[in-house]
Amino acid sequence: MNKKFDFEQVGKKTPYITPNHFCEETQKEVLKRTYDVKRKKRLMMLLFTGLAMTAFLSGLLFVPSFYENPTKGGVPNEGFTVDGKGNDVSDKWIKELSDEELEELVNFSNNDIFLN
Numbered sequence: 001m002n003k004k005f006d007f008e009q010v011g012k013k014t015p016y017i018t019p020n021h022f023c024e025e026t027q028k029e030v031l032k033r034t035y036d037v038k039r040k041k042r043l044m045m046l047l048f049t050g051l052a053m054t055a056f057l058s059g060l061l062f063v064p065s066f067y068e069n070p071t072k073g074g075v076p077n078e079g080f081t082v083d084g085k086g087n088d089v090s091d092k093w094i095k096e097l098s099d100e101e102l103e104e105l106v107n108f109s110n111n112d113i114f115l116n
Contacts, residue, residue, distance in 0.1 A: 097105070109115055 094102075
C-alpha cells in the first residue's frame with residue numbers, strides 16, 4: 001500500500017460516484033420503510049381494539065345471565081317469589097304451618113351442618 005498519497009493529483013473531483021437522484025430516493029425509501037411500519041402497527045392496534053370491543057358488546061347483548069331477574073329464580077332468593085302486594089309467598093307458607101311443624105323446622109335448621 002502506498003503510504004504517500006498526493007491530493008494534488010486528485011484535484012477537486014470527488015473520488016466517489018453516486019447515482020443520479022440518490023438522496024431523494026434514499027429519503028423516500030427511509031420514509032416508506034419507517035412510516036409503513038408505524039402505520040401497520042397502528043392499523044393492527046385499531047383492528048384488535050375493534051375486535052375486543054365487538055366481542056365485549058356481543059357478550060353483553062347475547063349472554064342471558066345479565067338479563068336474569070333475581071325474583072324469578074336467581075341465586076339470591078331462589079324459589080321465592082313476590083306477589084303483587086310486595087309480600088313473599090314464603091311468608092304465607094310459614095304462617096300456614098302448625099306449631100309442631102315450625103318446631104320441627106327449627107330443630108332441622110339447628111342441626112344442619114351447612115347453615116351452622
